[in-house]
Amino acid sequence: MIQKTGKRGERTYRYIECSYLTPLWAFEKWPNLPKRQYKTFRLEQEYDAGAWLDAAIQSIENNTWIPLQIVKSRERIHSISFSEYATNYVENHHKRNGEPLQETTKNKYREYLRLYLLPAFGDKAMSAVTSDDVQHWYDAFPIRKGGHGASARKHVYELLSGIFAQARTKPINGNGETLIKINPCSFTVARPQRKKEPLIAEPKELDAIYNAMPQWLQLSVYLCGVMGLREGECLGLQRKDFELDAETPMLHIERSAKEVVKGNHRIVVLGTTKTQTSVRDLDIPDFLLEHIKKHFDAFVEDDSDSPVFTAPRTGGLVKQQTVRNAWYRAIKNVPRLAGMRFYDLRHTALSKAVEAGASLGTVKNMAGHVIDSTAFNYQHESQSNREQTLRNINAAYRGGGQDGNTSAELQAKTRLKDILTTLGMLPDDKRREVMAALPSDVLAEVISHDVHASVQMRTEDSEQEGFANLE
Helix, strand or coil: CEEEEEEECCEEEEEEEEEEECCCCHHHHCCCCCCEEEEEEEHHHHHHHHHHHHHHHHHHHCCCCCCHHHHHHHHHHHHCEHHHHHHHHHHHCECCCCCECCHHHHHHHHHHHHHHHHHHHCCCEHHHCCHHHHHHHHHHCCCCCCCCCHHHHHHHHHHHHHHHHHHHHCECCCCCCECCCCCCCCCCCCCCCCCCCCCCCCHHHHHHHHHHCCHHHHHHHHHHHCCCCCHHHHHCCEHHHEECCCCCCEEEECCEEEEEEECCEEEEEEECCCCHHHCEEEECCHHHHHHHHHHHHHHCCCCCCCECCCCCCCCCCCCHHHHHHHHHHHHHHCHHHCCCCCCHHHHHHHHHHHHCCCCHHHHHHHHCCCCHHHHHCCCCCCHHHHHHHHHHHHHHHHCCCCCCCCCHHHHHHHHHHHHHHHHHHCCHHHHHHHHHHCCHHHHHHHHHHHHHHHHHHHHHHHHHHHHHHHC
16 A cells, blocks of 8 residues: 555645556456556545455455456446446347348337336346346236237337347457346247238229229229239339330339338338348239329329329328228228238238249249248238139049040149149148048049158258268
8 A cells, every 4th residue: 555645636635545466367367457456545544445455365365356347347237227228229239231220110119118118127227137027027018809919019029139139249348248148038939820811802802992092092002912012112112113115114112111200290201121132123014004104194293203102282202001091991892801901912912923823932022022931921812712722623633634535644643733733832721621621542642742752852862962972
């Protein structure tokens, strides 16, 4: 201990400086430590200074010594509240590809914090939140009759889990320490079952809705219900996105209309698409050309940047709620589709594309998806597809090729091929239903074909592995 003199402005004061050599073994764990450890005390704290020095020497001898910098860092760690950390996460978090969160996503996360997370965890230190706390919050989440709120709970839980996952893995100092050691979000939440399967409109029903919509919005029904655009993509279109006179007419999806909060109001702005893969080029069906040109002549300015859809009263971009209000009035003209959402038009477009023979790759490009399972989520049974499936199976059973001299063996192969093709187009649950209804002899053929194909695939894999070993 050494008494020293210091100055604060014009005032001179005396204090005690304590120091000791940093133990050599500590540099292996913390290589950036200074050679000596210092701490100052007021002159009247001589007893405290001695106690501090004795405690430090004792901890060095017991190999339990921890640098002052680390102690202060840990004290800071235990003082960081969930509110502070979560708010910073939402404002500054980046996606896995390094891109910042879109403003619409931030608005959604801010709402999740305000409504669901800050009331439960806001004042708690991040390090104090336990798995029991999270489980209690999850169990108490408001779920209404019929499962309403289950999807919101899953989305909020995913945000909560992401916040703690970053706190567990992202270092907060040069020593590589993290804010928490264990993520308290320790369980996985299954995707809630849809409250209602999307309704798939038939072409004539789509025509009826088109005719019932306000004229300035009619084209949106076909763009979303035939070409599979999202609402925001449709409302963000500009004249220059359409190549109507090309040999193969094309539509370029490059942006999306988004609603953001500015001040106390929600306004519509043009932004990026939902994902990078959502930027895509789509073939325009021939029947749509006349509808597009008709809409352009009536509602779109000649400038290449002119919006394809503008609000009649303001002349600005259209809010999605405006479209939905018109939509719910229009579907009253098609009683079978009561309750159908405007977003179900996208499901309709992609399901009909599959029925028309589109490959998985074509459907993924049409939808702007990169993951196969996501594309499958948009393929649904329609009334016409169900009837066509039955017709295909009936035709396969009846047999009889167009050529009267076709051999019975060829007829049987043709029948089996037709059945396998039809089964391949069905989702798993429907495929099982159809197979259960097949006659036993036909079912045996189908199973035998699947087993043979599986054995052949394994044999080919074994042969390839053998060749690889020989090489």
